[in-house]
Amino acid sequence: xxxxxxxxxxxxxxxxxxxxxxxxxxxxxxxxxxxxxxxxxxxxxxxxxxxxxxxxxxxxxxxxxxxxxxxxxxxxxxxxxxxxxxxxxxxxxxxxxxxxxxxxxxxxxxxxxxxxxxxxxxxxxxxxxxxxxxxxxxxxxxxxxxxxxxxxxxxxxxxxxxxxxxxxxxxxxxxxxxxxxxxxxxxxxxxxxxxxxxxxxxxxxxxxxxxxxxxxxxxxxxxxxxxxxxxxxxxxxxxxxxxxxxxxxxxxxxxxxxxxxxxxxxxxxxxxxxxxxxxxxxxxxx
Amino acid sequence: xxxxxxxxxxxxxxxxxxxxxxxxxxxxxxxxxxxxxxxxxxxxxxxxxxxxxxxxxxxxxxxxxxxxxxxxxxxxxxxxxxxxxxxxxxxxxxxxxxxxxxxxxxxxxxxxxxxxxxxxxxxxxxxxxxxxxxxxxxxxxxxxxxxxxxxxxxxxxxxxxxxxxxxxxxxxxxxxxxxxxxxxxxxxxxxxxxxxxxxxxxxxxxxxxxxxxxxxxxxxxxxxxxxxxxxxxxxxxxxxxxxxxxxxxxxxxxxxxxxxxxxxxxxxxxxxxxxxxxxxxxxxxxxxxxxxxxxxxxxxxxxxxxxxxxxxxxxxxxxxxxxxxxxxxxxxxx
Numbered sequence: 001x002x003x004x005x006x007x008x009x010x011x012x013x014x015x016x017x018x019x020x021x022x023x024x025x026x027x028x029x030x031x032x033x034x035x036x037x038x039x040x041x042x043x044x045x046x047x048x049x050x051x052x053x054x055x056x057x058x059x060x061x062x063x064x065x066x067x068x069x070x071x072x073x074x075x076x077x078x079x080x081x082x083x084x085x086x087x088x089x090x091x092x093x094x095x096x097x098x099x100x101x102x103x104x105x106x107x108x109x110x111x112x113x114x115x116x117x118x119x120x121x122x123x124x125x126x127x128x129x130x131x132x133x134x135x136x137x138x139x140x141x142x143x144x145x146x147x148x149x150x151x152x153x154x155x156x157x158x159x160x161x162x163x164x165x166x167x168x169x170x171x172x173x174x175x176x177x178x179x180x181x182x183x184x185x186x187x188x189x190x191x192x193x194x195x196x197x198x199x200x201x202x203x204x205x206x207x208x209x210x211x212x213x214x215x216x217x218x219x220x221x222x223x224x225x226x227x228x229x230x231x232x233x234x235x236x237x238x239x240x241x242x243x244x245x246x247x248x249x250x251x252x253x254x255x256x257x258x259x260x261x262x263x264x265x266x267x268x269x270x271x272x273x274x275x276x277x278x279x280x281x282x283x284x285x286x
Numbered sequence: 287x288x289x290x291x292x293x294x295x296x297x298x299x300x301x302x303x304x305x306x307x308x309x310x311x312x313x314x315x316x317x318x319x320x321x322x323x324x325x326x327x328x329x330x331x332x333x334x335x336x337x338x339x340x341x342x343x344x345x346x347x348x349x350x351x352x353x354x355x356x357x358x359x360x361x362x363x364x365x366x367x368x369x370x371x372x373x374x375x376x377x378x379x380x381x382x383x384x385x386x387x388x389x390x391x392x393x394x395x396x397x398x399x400x401x402x403x404x405x406x407x408x409x410x411x412x413x414x415x416x417x418x419x420x421x422x423x424x425x426x427x428x429x430x431x432x433x434x435x436x437x438x439x440x441x442x443x444x445x446x447x448x449x450x451x452x453x454x455x456x457x458x459x460x461x462x463x464x465x466x467x468x469x470x471x472x473x474x475x476x477x478x479x480x481x482x483x484x485x486x487x488x489x490x491x492x493x494x495x496x497x498x499x500x501x502x503x504x505x506x507x508x509x510x511x512x513x514x515x516x517x518x519x520x521x522x523x524x525x526x527x528x529x530x531x532x533x534x535x536x537x538x539x540x541x542x543x544x545x546x547x548x549x550x551x552x553x554x555x556x557x558x559x560x561x562x563x564x565x566x567x568x569x570x571x572x573x574x575x576x577x578x579x580x581x582x583x584x585x586x587x588x589x590x591x592x593x594x595x596x597x598x599x600x601x602x603x604x605x606x607x608x609x610x611x612x613x614x615x616x617x618x619x620x
Binding site: 001003005006008009010012013014016017019020021023024025027028086088089090091092093098099100101102103104105106107108109110111112113114115117118119121122125126127128131158162166170172175180184190193194197198208215218219221240243244247256257259260263264267268271275278279281282283284 | 288289296300302303314316320331433438444445447458459460461462465466470473488489491555568584588594598603607
């Protein structure tokens with residue numbers, strides 16, 4: 001492809017992105033170097049990297065980062081493992097497949113504004129889960145600093161596992177049939193087919209899901225906002241939630257923007273291996 | 287992979303999948319139940335599983351008139367939609383080109399949808415639906431057109447520039463949504479396009495473009511270069527061969543990407559909230575019932591959520607086969 005053709009094809013998309021997204025990105029960088037509150041919006045005061053020093057010296061920032069990283073470590077592998085498990089189960093059956101797939105997409109489709117709220121209400125006093133736990137196990141579910149983080153994890157699994165399942169199920173439909181046939185002739189068990197054929201074949205899919213999941217888990221906000229009811233006693237602050245508090249409750253807009261920039265950098269650090277892979281892929285076999 | 291023949295194992299597999307399905311759809315089922323409850327049933331201290339169902343919430347949501355007065359119009363509407371569906375499905379038997387029949391159906395449906403508020407007294411929620419449909423379809427068309435062009439260009443132009451574009455796109459996508467609030471608000475005020483569909487559409491396109499081009503690029507990487515080279519030897523230009531050869535092959539991939547774009551645009555709350563004042567979309571409209579402690583709001587929000595989610599579920603059930611095929615053919619490369 002010539003350079004001219006490339007410009008023609010990529011031009012419109014790049015133009016719209018640059019036109020509309022550069023401003024927020026630059027604004028975050030510039031505002032992050034100012035002292036701004038809601039009172040001096042018209043006359044921000046240049047303070048250089050002071051906001052960054054503030055953020056990095058703030059123990060609450062490190063607490064929220066720790067919880068966010070814990071959240072990633074807990075949910076991303078679970079999403080993939082559960083997604084793979086149910087994809088394999090779905091692969092075993094023929095009847096009702098379409099039904100299971102459509103049902104699995106419901107949490108993903110359901111309007112998030114309401115979905116999170118309903119999810120919380122089901123575990124709350126008067127909700128069905130709360131009621132069943134009491135009736136069946138004689139367990140009274142309380143919202144405390146153990147159960148609320150657990151619910152945040154549950155919520156993330158509820159919304160994101162079906163996505164992993166459907167992507168992996170689609171991947172399972174593309175396994176090389178010749179290798180499977182050969183394995184079958186050799187009498188390889190299902191477990192060996194899975195380990196030696198399916199998992200290596202799906203490698204790039206696992207990376208794709210991990211990438212999307214890590215990015216989204218790093219920026220989790222809605223579920224924390226709703227499930228904690230903005231109450232600090234549950235000890236479940238993520239970075240985005242703390243970022244929101246710094247901006248809205250403390251009014252430190254400059255510091256919040258510095259945190260946004262640090263978030264972009266943080267996500268990039270986590271994604272470096274993947275970016276290196278893309279770089280190689282793009283310049284290799286043309 | 288090998289399927290098990292053991293009846294017990296097969297039985298357990300179905301049980302496990304059924305349990306997973308129940309866990310997935312239970313919150314939505316609970317929402318449907320809440321939407322046909324009276325506020326006193328929905329706010330009971332012990333969850334009520336048996337109650338007298340009511341359509342009041344839906345009537346309050348959609349209508350500014352008595353449901354009894356709406357009944358004849360509602361009946362006519364149902365008959366009309368049924369007719370459109372029948373005509374759409376029997377397009378092959380009608381002595382006219384299929385595309386003409388589909389266009390006619392869509393046009394007739396759109397006309398009635400626009401004219402409806404002049405015939406019956408609909409509530410604001412109906413306007414939100416119309417706004418949402420316009421914004422979603424607009425976003426879908428713009429995003430897929432420029433995204434497919436860019437994804438194809440990135441998959442075929444193997445130079446460092448492509449990598450830079452992909453990385454910058456990723457930086458845009460990792461920007462916290464909070465950072466978008468002030469700049470987009472100012473943009474709306476400065477351009478004079480605040481509270482218009484067009485600005486919302488272009489902002490949604492810009493925000494979703496990174497995801498779109500990354501996904502479509504991985505689809506296009508799968509297609510061997512030889513295919514369009516053959517077309518180009520025939521004398522077709524790049525764009526011609528792209529439109530007439532590549533796009534038809536990549537249709538499942540485009541539908542899959544389109545579905546995710548559709549969901550992102552349709553369910554978006556933050557951008558629509560920032561960029562609109564009265565031309566609200568559905569999620570912004572629903573949010574007015576999710577904050578306060580008014581007991582009647584719970585059932586209204588539930589009815590609104592069901593009304594919002596069901597159309598998309600119908601679309602998904604319709605496109606479910608393409609979705610699986612699309613994911614299978616493309617995303618494998620990641």
